[in-house]
Amino acid sequence: MTQRNDGGPAFPVPGQSQLPNDQFLHPHHGMSLRDYFAAQAMPEVWRDIPEDANRLQALSYLGRRSYEMADAMLAARERT
Template structure:
């Protein structure tokens, strides 16, 4: 599964040479960012009293939906 890379890449600069070593800083991935952005809309559409599938919490179901949306956004950005 692709993460889309870093959401907010920051170049890592070598203090000895001043050259950029990497643009892949640790932190939030683009997938995480998209999921977080989708979360409020998903939560707003969950009807009161919604019951998730057996063995899952409503939080699990909402989080899975957010990441499904994030994955779709990453796929769409590659087209």
């Protein structure tokens, strides 16, 4: 299975290394850039959903479409 490009960490916060080789004992990478892009796309996607839509279907569409947009943004980053 191929691994999906998640863009790496959106807001990397290096942990404090206490190891002699400067490796992190507990690195904290935060959310992925893909997750961040999807979260930013959600309000725009939400506007496209009719008010009388089935709630479960609407939420499924929201998540699916937001990540599709995030994947498109990551692909555009690779082309530039």
